[in-house]
Amino acid sequence: MQEQTRSQKKRPTHINPSTATNPIPDSDQMPRPRSQWWSVTTARDRCHRRSFTSAGLRPAFFPLKDGATLHIWVPASPSPSSRRALVLLHGFGARATWQWSPFLRPLIRAGFDLYVPDLLFFGDSSSPTAHRSDVYQARSVMEALTSAGLDHFGMVGISYGGFVAYQIAALYPNAVDKLVIVSAGVCLEESDLASGLFAVSDMAEAASLLVPQQPDDVRQLVKLTFCKPPPIMPTCFIRDYIQVMCTENVKEKTELLYALINGRKFADLPKINQETLIVWGDQDKVFPLELCHRLKVLQFLVIICILYVYILLISFVETV
Incomplete structure (x- = not known):
């Protein structure tokens, strides 16, 4: 639900993190419309970004x-070779900073070097091409990670990021050591929409919720994605959130959804050999638990409804 870069932002110069001597300027230092200084959403976005920089990460852009250009938060300082690389892929409704800021410090303390991309058409990543598939996202992420100097890593993908992470594991089996999929219905089929498995019955309805443009759409999305949604959601704050986070790349994001679902069949899902952990909420209304059980058929390790998930992730991928 949380997503979108601020408009009218000056693009920093492309750099390679292995050769750069100075980090890219934080967008908080760049000019923005006066109205955004009074935005609650903008203030929260700045806090998320600062949590990344204070954790020792910096933004880098990879042409x-x-x-296309992929934006990735990378370690600000070179680390010993003994530290393990972990890639975190965000969900459909969030840019990297909004999705992962609470998990950074526990993972870094556990000995990981974190690489946290904005997927294409989210945050500060962009593409001029007409490609919209999760396979295209996977190839783009891998190209950028290779430019960042990574040849093998662990990977965690949540929701839409789980779809992309699965494809990366399938396409580059020698690069991905271990995989964690969090609430990602990679085994869904297009026919599941019509059969009533989901809270929506067609792609147009799904797009109106996942790329919300009206306050009622945001309220409905929150009811679906939160186990205990807030009882009060003032319209003024929702409109502020939509204006800051949901007004860019609307067409492209809608096309990503259609490309993800149209013609999808479980039988076509590629097999992967990496040790894989699935984390799922037993009250998930976006990707119902039945999809988790479908994946279990592939003999993955399945954990349902985990509290303090980052502890589980650390214990699973710490041997990467």
Whole structure:
């Protein structure tokens, strides 16, 4: 639900983190419209970004061969080779900072070097091409990670990020050591929409919720994604959130949804060999628990309804 970079932002110069001597300027130092200084959402966005910089990460931009640009938060300082690389992929409703800021310090203390991309059309990542599939996202992320100097790593993907992480594991089995999928219905089929498995019955309804443009859409999305949604959601705050986070790349994000679902069949899901952990909420209304049980057929390790998930993730991937 949380997503979108601020408009009218000056793009920093492309750099390679292995050769750069100075971090890219934080966007908080760049000019923004006066109205955004009074925005609750903008203030929260700045706090999330600062949690990344204070944890020792900095933003870097990686130009790709097809003209796309992938933005990744990378370690600010070189680390010993003994530290393990862990890639975190955000969900459909969030840019990297909003999704992962609470998990940074526990994972860093556990000995990980974190690489946290904005997927294409989210946050500060962009692409001029017409490609919208999760396979395209996977290839783009891998190209950028290779430019960042990574040749093997562990990976965690939540929701839409789980779809992309699964494809990376399938396409690059020698690069991904271990995989964690969090509430990602990678085994869904297009026919599941019509059969009533989901809270929505067609793609248009799904897009109106996942790319919300009206306050009622946000309220409905919160009811679906929170086990205990807030009892009061003032319209003024919702409109502020939509204006700051949900007004860019609306067309492209909607196309990502259609590309993800149209013609999808469980039988076409590629098999992966990496040791994989699935974390799922037993009250998940976006991707129902039945999808978790489908994946269990593939003999993954399944954990349902985990509290303090980051502890579980650390214990699972710490041998990477």
